Amino acid sequence: MKRLWALVIFALVVPACRIDQGLEPTRSGLSGTVRFKKQWPASTDQVMVVAATKFPPTAISDIVMSEPLPTFVDSAQYVIWTPPMTFAAVGVVWKEKDQPWDVTNIIGIYFPTNNYFSPGQVVIPDKKTLVQGIDITADLSKARPKTASAIQGMLVAKGVWPPAARQVLVIASPLILPTGLLDIIFSPPIPAGFDSTAFSISVPPGTYRLIGALLIEENKPIGVESIKAVYKKRPSDLLPAAVGVPNDTTVVRGIRLVLDFGGTLP
Amino acid sequence: MKPLMLISALLVGLLGNALPRETGVLAGKVVDKKNGAPLPGVNVTLVGTVMGTATDAAGRFELKRIPVGTYDVQFTMIGYKRHRQTNVSIQAGQTTTLHIEMTETVLETPELVVTAGKRRQNISDSPNSVGVLTQKELLSRSDIYLDKVLQYASGVNFIGSQINIRGSSGFNYGAGSRVLLVVDGVPVMPGDSGDIKWDNIPTTQIERVEVVKGAGSALYGSSALGGVVNVVTKRPGGKPTTTLRLASGVYDRPAYPEWRWTDKLLYFTDVDADHARQIGRSELLVAAGRHQSTGYAQNTSYLRHNGSIKWAYRFSGNHYLTAMTSYEGGERQSSLMWRSQRRALEVNPEALGDYVVSHKYLLNLQHQWVVSKKLRLQSRLSYYTNYWKNYFHDNLNASTAQKPGYEIQADWQISERNSLIIGSEGSWDHVKSGLVGNHDQHTLAGYIQNERRVLRNVNLTLGARYDHQWVDIGLRDSEWSPKAGVVWHLRPELALRASSGRGFRAASMSERFPNGIYSGLVIVPNLNLKSESSWSHEAGINWSPRPQFYVDVAGFINDYWDMIEPRPDENQVIRFINVTRARISGVEMTATLQPIKPLFLNLGFTFMNPQDLKQNTVLSYRPKSLATLSAAYTFGSFEAGADFRYVSRIERVEVYPNDERVPQKVLDLRAAWKRGSLRLALNVNNVFNYNYTQMERTLMPIRHYVLSAIVQQ
Numbered sequence: 001m002k003r004l005w006a007l008v009i010f011a012l013v014v015p016a017c018r019i020d021q022g023l024e025p026t027r028s029g030l031s032g033t034v035r036f037k038k039q040w041p042a043s044t045d046q047v048m049v050v051a052a053t054k055f056p057p058t059a060i061s062d063i064v065m066s067e068p069l070p071t072f073v074d075s076a077q078y079v080i081w082t083p084p085m086t087f088a089a090v091g092v093v094w095k096e097k098d099q100p101w102d103v104t105n106i107i108g109i110y111f112p113t114n115n116y117f118s119p120g121q122v123v124i125p126d127k128k129t130l131v132q133g134i135d136i137t138a139d140l141s142k143a144r145p146k147t148a149s150a151i152q153g154m155l156v157a158k159g160v161w162p163p164a165a166r167q168v169l170v171i172a173s174p175l176i177l178p179t180g181l182l183d184i185i186f187s188p189p190i191p192a193g194f195d196s197t198a199f200s201i202s203v204p205p206g207t208y209r210l211i212g213a214l215l216i217e218e219n220k221p222i223g224v225e226s227i228k229a230v231y232k233k234r235p236s237d238l239l240p241a242a243v244g245v246p247n248d249t250t251v252v253r254g255i256r257l258v259l260d261f262g263g264t265l266p
Numbered sequence: 267m268k269p270l271m272l273i274s275a276l277l278v279g280l281l282g283n284a285l286p287r288e289t290g291v292l293a294g295k296v297v298d299k300k301n302g303a304p305l306p307g308v309n310v311t312l313v314g315t316v317m318g319t320a321t322d323a324a325g326r327f328e329l330k331r332i333p334v335g336t337y338d339v340q341f342t343m344i345g346y347k348r349h350r351q352t353n354v355s356i357q358a359g360q361t362t363t364l365h366i367e368m369t370e371t372v373l374e375t376p377e378l379v380v381t382a383g384k385r386r387q388n389i390s391d392s393p394n395s396v397g398v399l400t401q402k403e404l405l406s407r408s409d410i411y412l413d414k415v416l417q418y419a420s421g422v423n424f425i426g427s428q429i430n431i432r433g434s435s436g437f438n439y440g441a442g443s444r445v446l447l448v449v450d451g452v453p454v455m456p457g458d459s460g461d462i463k464w465d466n467i468p469t470t471q472i473e474r475v476e477v478v479k480g481a482g483s484a485l486y487g488s489s490a491l492g493g494v495v496n497v498v499t500k501r502p503g504g505k506p507t508t509t510l511r512l513a514s515g516v517y518d519r520p521a522y523p524e525w526r527w528t529d530k531l532l533y534f535t536d537v538d539a540d541h542a543r544q545i546g547r548s549e550l551l552v553a554a555g556r557h558q559s560t561g562y563a564q565n566t567s568y569l570r571h572n573g574s575i576k577w578a579y580r581f582s583g584n585h586y587l588t589a590m591t592s593y594e595g596g597e598r599q600s601s602l603m604w605r606s607q608r609r610a611l612e613v614n615p616e617a618l619g620d621y622v623v624s625h626k627y628l629l630n631l632q633h634q635w636v637v638s639k640k641l642r643l644q645s646r647l648s649y650y651t652n653y654w655k656n657y658f659h660d661n662l663n664a665s666t667a668q669k670p671g672y673e674i675q676a677d678w679q680i681s682e683r684n685s686l687i688i689g690s691e692g693s694w695d696h697v698k699s700g701l702v703g704n705h706d707q708h709t710l711a712g713y714i715q716n717e718r719r720v721l722r723n724v725n726l727t728l729g730a731r732y733d734h735q736w737v738d739i740g741l742r743d744s745e746w747s748p749k750a751g752v753v754w755h756l757r758p759e760l761a762l763r764a765s766s767g768r769g770f771r772a773a774s775m776s777e778r779f780p781n782g783i784y785s786g787l788v789i790v791p792n793l794n795l796k797s798e799s800s801w802s803h804e805a806g807i808n809w810s811p812r813p814q815f816y817v818d819v820a821g822f823i824n825d826y827w828d829m830i831e832p833r834p835d836e837n838q839v840i841r842f843i844n845v846t847r848a849r850i851s852g853v854e855m856t857a858t859l860q861p862i863k864p865l866f867l868n869l870g871f872t873f874m875n876p877q878d879l880k881q882n883t884v885l886s887y888r889p890k891s892l893a894t895l896s897a898a899y900t901f902g903s904f905e906a907g908a909d910f911r912y913v914s915r916i917e918r919v920e921v922y923p924n925d926e927r928v929p930q931k932v933l934d935l936r937a938a939w940k941r942g943s944l945r946l947a948l949n950v951n952n953v954f955n956y957n958y959t960q961m962e963r964t965l966m967p968i969r970h971y972v973l974s975a976i977v978q979q
Contacts, residue, residue, distance in 0.1 A: 022928045022957040023965070025524035026607040053924065059834060060787075061923050067605065067614065081608035083926050100788045 026081040028124050032134035034092055034108065035075045038141045044071050045097040047107075049078045049136070055089035055119055055222065057103050058167060058189045084126050088221075089119035092136055094143040104186045108138030116180020117223055142182050144204055147248035152200045153255030155190065155213060155229070159262035164217040165192035170199045170257065171227070173210040176240060189216070199257075205250065209242045213257045229257040290356040293328040294364035296321050296341060305343060305368060307501075309378050311386070313338040313350070314682030315639035317584065318386060323505035331584055332356045333639050339364065342378055342388075344400055347371045347813075371813055381448075381476040381496040383715065383727070384485050385677050385687055391717075393727050393751025393765035395806060395820050395854065397421070397477040401500075404469040406898075406907060406936060408513060408949040408972040410536045410557050412475065412497065413464040418894050419477050420856045420870025423913050425887050426961030427464060431479050432822060433850045433876045434492020434800075436887035437919075437961065439832060441842065442774040446482065446490040449497045450590065452630050455489055456652035456667040457695025458702055460774025463652065465594055466497075466626055468572055470511055470538040471553050473500045479854075480802035480822065481769025484749035487691065487711050487733045491769035491800045492824070499590065502542050502549035502578050511538040513974035517562040520968055521955045525611045527564050534559035536974075551576040562967050563601060563611040565618055570596035584636030595625035600658065603963035607926065610957075610965045616659050624654040642677040661784065665699035683719035688712075695775070702779035706738040709772075715749075727751040727765075735772050743797055745770045759810045769800040777830055777842040789832075792841045798828045814860040823851040831920075848885050850876045868896040886918040889929075905938045922962045930958045930966075945976040 034049060049066040050057070057063045064087075069076040080090075092108035095101055112120035122134055151172060170187035178184050187201035192215070213229035214222060233241040243252055296308045304325025311318040312332065321327045334356055341349040346368040356362055382392040389396055397419045407415050416422055416429065423430050425437040435444040442460040446453060454466055475497055482490035517532040540553035554573040561567040574592035581587065600620045605612040613620075629649040636642045648671045655664035675689030695707040715729030730748040749767030756762060773795040780789045806820030828844035835841070852874035859867050876888035884890075893912040898905065913930035933954055938947035948971070955969040 020931075021521050021955060022931070023607065023610070023926060023959065024957070025522050025610065026926075029608075061921060064924065068616070081606050083607075083924070085924060098783075100783050 026083060026127075028084055028127050028129050029079060029081040030087070030090065030122050030124065030131040030134045031077070031079040032110075032132065032136065033075055033077055034069060034136050034138050036073065036138050036140055038139060040072045040140055041094075041096075041143050041145060043096045043145050044094065044143070045099070046095040047071055047138070048093055048095070049080060049090065050093045050103060051080050051082065051087040051090045051122065052103075053085065053087060056169065056186055056189070056216075060103075063103060079130070082124060084124045084129075086124070087122045090122055090134055090136065091119070092138040094140075096143075096145050099146050104188070105144050106182070107140060107142045108136045109181055110134050110136045111180070116182065118221065119181065139182060144185070144202075147202065147204055149205055149245050149248045149250045150200050150202050151208065151211060151243060151245065151252045151255055152198070153231075153253065153257065154196055155194065155199050156196045156256065156258045157194060158258060158260045161192055161261060162215070162217060164220060165215055166218050167192055167216040168228075168259065169214045169216065170201045171210070171212050171214050172201055172203050172208045172243075174206055174208060176209045178210065186214075192216075203245055205245050205247050207242055207244050210240050211243055211255060211257070212240070213259055215259070228259045228261070231255055231257055288334045288358040289331045290334060290358055291328065291330050291361040292332055292337075292339070292354065292356060292364070293361050294326070294366060296325045296327070296366045296368060298346075299367035299369045305346070308341050308343040308346075308366075308368065309386070311340045311342070311378075312639060313340050314679060316385075316642035316677045316679050316685075317636055317639050320501070323507070329584070330582065331636075334358050335639075341366055341368060343368065345370060379476050380498070381494055382478050382482075383687070383717065384451075384675065384689070385685075387717075390755070390761050390808060391725055391753055393725075393753050393763045393804075394482075394767075395421070395479040395804060395818070395822075397479070397856070399475040399477075401473055404472055404475070405976070406905075406938070406947070407469075407909070407934070408515070408936070408947065408951070408974055410468050410470070410513070410538075410555075411464050412467070412469055412472070415469060416475070416477070416495070417911060418896065418909055419475075420894055421479055421854050421872045421892065422477065423889060423892050424960055425916075426964065427462065428961075429462060429495065430888070431477065431493035432824065432852065432854070432872065433874050433885070433888040434824070436831075436885065438777075438830070441776040441780070441832070442771065442830065443489055444491040444771055446486050446488075446494045447497070448486070448494065449628060450499055450630055450632070451496070451646065451673070452628065452648040452650065452671070453486070453489070453669075453693070454628060454650050455669075456650070457669055457707060457775060458652075458665045458667040458697045458699045459776045460489070461776075462495075463624075463626060465570060465572075466628070467499060467574075467592065467594070468536075468538060468555050468557070470509075470555065471499055471540065471572075471574060471592075473498045479820075480765065480804050480824065481747070481749075481767040481800050483733075483745070483747035483769040484729045484731050484767050485713055485715065487709065487731060487747070488735070488745075488770060488772045488797070491771045491798065491826075499574075499576065500540070500542075500551060500553075502544075502551035502576050506541070506543040507978060508541045509539065509976065509978045511536070511974065511976045513972055515949075515970050515972035517560075517967070518955060518969040518971070520611055521957060524608055525965075527609070527612045530560070532560045532562055547580045549578040549580075561599065561601075562970065563604075563613075563965060565599045565601045565613045565620065568596065568598040570594065570598070586632075586634045588630075588632045588634070590628070590630045590632075592628045593626070595623075597621050597623050600656070601964070604965060607963075611968075620656070620658040622654055622656055624652065626650075626652045640679045643674070644677070645672070645674040647672050661782075663700035663782075665697065665701055667699070668696045670694050670696075685717050686714070688714045697775055699775070701782065702775040703781070705775055705779060707735060707772075707775070709733060709735045723755040725753045725755075727753075733770075737778075739793060741793070743772060745772075745797060745799070760807070761809075762805075762807050764803075764805040766801065766803045769802060770797050771799075771830075772797045773830055773842070777832075780842075787834075788839045790839055790841050792843060795830060795842060796828055796844050798826065798830050798844065800824055800826045815857075816859070817855065817857040820854045821852070822854065823849065825849050845880070846885070847879045848877060849879055850874055850885065850888065864900050866898045866900075868894070870894040884917045886920050887916060889914045889916050903940045905936075905940070907936045909934045909936075919962055925962060928958050930960070931956050932958075943978045947974045947976075948972070949974070 046068040066078045090110040167189040211231040215228045308321040339351045447462045478494040482494040513536040538555035542551045572594040576590045578588045632646045650669045671693035673691040678686045711733040713731035736742045747768045751765035754762045804822045808818040810816040826848040829846035854872040857869045872892040876885035878885045891914040895910040898907040915929045934951045936949045
């Protein structure tokens, strides 16, 4: 019996002696410099660097944020301390005073090449590496203060959804041929699989020469080929139709976008 | 009105039949058999009746107006073997005197509990698992707030301040609780947030804490989905007694240089005092305390005060009125989450200086009347209010939640084998809040429970409660919560039990009506939120083959429907919705043993399988295993002890799934020396300076040393 008690006591003592120290300070992550160009909007509240495990991020759990950067400066250093993982994109997000965070309000993205549609992937390989040189140019003219203006309409799907389809984003750009992701305004994501659904995309006043729908597919980077629908006045038109949003209270309605999975790229 | 009339008629009928004609008195003294010392606080019960009392500081007791007859009298106390005096004769107009000697036992398991059946019953007669923290355990752990001590109760774990009994609660951002907290039977859940404020009553003012596991809505209504925590406060005393407790602690340096955020000494001090005395037919307990801390992390300091008065008046031998009023309040800095894991003991610079001012008041008037040996009537009127105001950089919200309430209950001992309780409870939540707006919510409920010995050693419990709630936006909700339980005493040292019960929780106002921007996130109301519900099933066995060994093993399955959780929509706008269908099944074992004479061991293990049946994944914020191991060694006036707590790594979280998570492995050591009226103690908490989170991005307390002194005169 005494042996049994000794065993019980031993079983209690041994695990206690093997206690490690649990969590440690993060010593891995990514860092770089953000260079700001153009004028700081007066309504600026905060600016942060955001690293996203998928692009575009669709939930707060998809992102890791830096501390707020200094505002009204020409450039700022940043560090994001994070455990080892792979980020699909690193960007700079702008926040307006008295407004919630909006991770689609992006003013800069890390592009390691001249392909401004393809955000640079950043890999944190181990718990000791701080990846440096993730420098970003942030264009403050891309900051979108909150307005009541919007473009609204219906998304209609035709044909069979690709098995890897996950979400659809409505996009709006002042350029017929955007030069990069920063020329595009994204709507919140809409889950794939619908036959038809209403959409609304908040846009500042201006003329939008490209309105379309972008398909997000699992494990597939986004590119021009991800644009699956473009708004045209008539289907036979060659060019996309322009939509004017004259002031910050205008809501343009009746835009119909058809995702035709049976056809080719419009 | 018909049910009320029926209840009144029933009570009048009972009273008519129950009022005694010829009565006598039972009095006496209870002492320790070994040294003859008087034993205060011994529970004295007339078996098969509702009559009972407790011994005073001199070990004396007196029970008046006992109907003439022959009785068995039971004497129970923690740390002593149960004593049963048979065939005690009560004569008309005479006093029967007993002198009882009780034998010390090695096991310190409580004999009587009051929470599981809303009446005093032997713990082995409860069909539900019940855990009890005694005053001795509370004092030995040096923590002034109850949540820190409850972490050592078997089957209990915390996510931040949110208590989980067998994984019930998960984490809901402080909105609502799936465990009900009652103080002396009064629900103290503020109407705005619906969560538990653990600083309501400091541990120095608590006599014991009972934790009932599994759905308790059949007696307690909303929020008792996963269990009930009942805080029984200290009784006012007979002999004048003054107790002073001084405690001071210092926090060690963080384990890593990156986490050192200040060169200042980080410390806390607690000063608590109470005085109890008898004045004529009144017994009084007055208590006050001051609790101050710099905090172990940036922006976690606090300065809190509390005070309470408890007054008991005896109209006659079996007729009492107890009034209790308590206050707790002060300032507490707020640290929502760390700056980063790199700087885990700091907050974001803009949140530096954020703090909350809060004040809580509780008033509880309880009337207890033992009408006859068969019938006891209890009633209470209570009022609880919680006020808070945020002084945050981005938020100056304030809220006042008031909750007046009542309860009436009749305990009818129909026969020695058959008892019935019947009662009604009501409350009104009146909230004025910058967070949820101004709202009122009313609850009216009735409950009934019958306990009957159906065979020689088999007790059957059947009960149900009906709750009706209405909210000022026109919303109404009704809930039936039935329960059934059986206990089979196979042998005196062996009992089997099984129970099933339904639980429910009405949405709190902070889930139904929140509106605003918090920490950069938009939260909006959901007026269509339904109550969530559960069914708890449990089967267990407790076995004590020898005085040195007690073990209890239980298997449980808890099913949940329409669990309320916050979910962001595609615009990242958060609203609380009925989202999850879940099942938590598992096994729990608790044991108390004495391997060698001066050494006591308490062990608790819980293994759970928390499943989100809708998403077919592990339920978020639930660990799969819990373990607590406590050892206490007593040698003369010296005591030493150790407490180890293990909570397995939480597999799934919702907000920051990419953050690193670790299991919780915390070892505390304690030593105490007692001489006369003085007790000196040293506690070292989190000895290995183990770093872990419960709530995401909040590092839990690092190693700290506490020196305390208690003087009782």
